[in-house]
Amino acid sequence: MIFDRFCLQILPEIHDKTTRLDLESSTMKHVLRAVAYPNLHVLGLYNIDEESIRCLFTGKLFLFKANGRFITTLFIAIDKNFESYDDMLSSAAKIFDGILTVLTRLNALALRESSYKNCVRLRFNDSLHLTFHSSTLLTSNVNLLQGDIRNLKNFSLSCDFRTSDCNEAILPLLYRMSNLEQLGLYLLVYVEQAFIDGNHLKRNIINRMSRLNQFTFSIISHMYIRNKLNLPSTKDIQHTFIGFPTNEIISYVDYFPEAEQGQCHIFSYPFLMERYPDITNNFPGGLFQYVRVVSLFDEHPFGHEFFVRIQKSFPFLEELYLTNHKSQNRKQFYESSSDNPNLSVIQYSFLTKLVIDDDYIEQFLFDTKMYLKKYNYFVFRMNLYHE
Structure with missing residues (x-):
């Protein structure tokens, strides 16, 4: 009732x-x-x-x-x-x-x-x-x-979305794997006081896991920089990896004054993931033959040479996402494209999906300097942030 x-x-x-x-x-x-x-x-x-x-x-x-x-x-x-x-x-x-x-x-x-x-x-x-x-x-x-995971030898954790629970959730889990020999971490992390760097990995992972002999990672840490002083440079971050017991380490730092944010990307090379997010003008290049999906973001314009670097670094790229509200100077773009016969032609042989801001339509559809061999899905975002 x-x-x-x-x-x-x-x-x-x-x-x-x-x-x-x-x-x-x-x-x-x-x-x-x-x-x-x-x-x-x-x-x-x-x-x-x-x-x-x-x-x-x-x-x-x-x-x-x-x-x-x-x-x-x-x-x-x-x-x-x-x-x-x-x-x-x-x-x-x-x-x-x-x-x-x-x-x-x-x-x-x-x-x-x-x-x-x-x-x-x-x-x-x-x-x-x-x-x-x-x-x-x-x-x-x-x-x-989880039960008894002390005998676990190999563990890999990948997350495509940003988390702020690295210290509270991920590290305590790893500490329960006392016999871990191989570890892979691929994370996007929010931090409050400092970027995740070599010192952080040594102190919180390497020195706490005595049996670990293979550590691959790609960690992008994001931080609000308002009122923060003495922010580290790329050189400062790279210096923290001196004596790091793993393969070649690459790092670079970006600061975005308009958004009042900074990001630091550290990764072991060769890069083993299929996705590479948040690439900026400071991207150092290299060969990333496993990557199929790339996203680009910056508060500074992307130039033609930058896209050449992207094409050479990701030869098997299938999906490309571009967010940048700062367009190239139109006159400079046309002059450099028309009057410079030595300007490299960019060919994306495997690209099937392209999502870009409308400021970069010319860059990708200008016949003489850009060649999209098999594209079949385009999205152009209208830029509502023009000055």
Whole structure:
């Protein structure tokens, strides 16, 4: 009687003010069916199983046709009553696939602990066949059943989005891997006081992991520079890698006065990742044969010679993203392109996707100095920041 009164009387009074619901499997269908929730943005589903997913997201009920349109954050705890761990993974994959197919605006997903005992954890030592795809998902928080990971020999961690939890989350995890021999870290990190440099890696990783004999990394640290004094130069950062026990290390620093930010990129060479983000005019060049996706950003204009350097450094480039509101001087560009027969022709043989600001359209579509062999996807962003 109490639950019926809640659904029939209370929910209709508050449905348009409800922004978050936390529901468990035995009541979720009744609550979601009772009324529409036009302002529902956050949803928690607990002890959920495949049958519940089918009721919520498919078939005649399809309860999220109205209620799921604006959900951006989802917390979920999956029913753990499985005969085997493989069965659990298979079920979890179907659940995630059903959810992400319908919640098309979802940008944060958490597989998390709750007051319920039946929640799913994933383990490092699994050959994980739990895969799902979302074009909108920006944040994922998954509880990993780490258990005894002292015998782990090889570990690699890569994240394409910036994090501020390096010291609080990543380093404590690494310290539990006392027998680690090979480590790869590929991170974009927010820092408050100082860039991540060679001294930081020596103090917090190299000196704390006695068995480590191979360490590859690419770490870009971003920092607000307002009111900060004695900011380090590229030479200062490179000096911190003297005596560093690994392969060749490359580093460079950029400062962006308009944004009041600075960034420092340190990486071991050769570079093994498929993505290279946030390249500026200070990019030193080299050969990056594994890279397929590149993004460019600066507060200073990119010149023709810069794009020559990019083409030579990334011979197998497939996707290029360019953000720069400072355009080249048009007269200078045309004069250098038309009157200088020795100016190098840039050929992107494998480029299939190009997203650029409109200030650089001439640079990429000027027939005599730029050759795009197999492009098939262009996006030109209109620059609203012209002076």
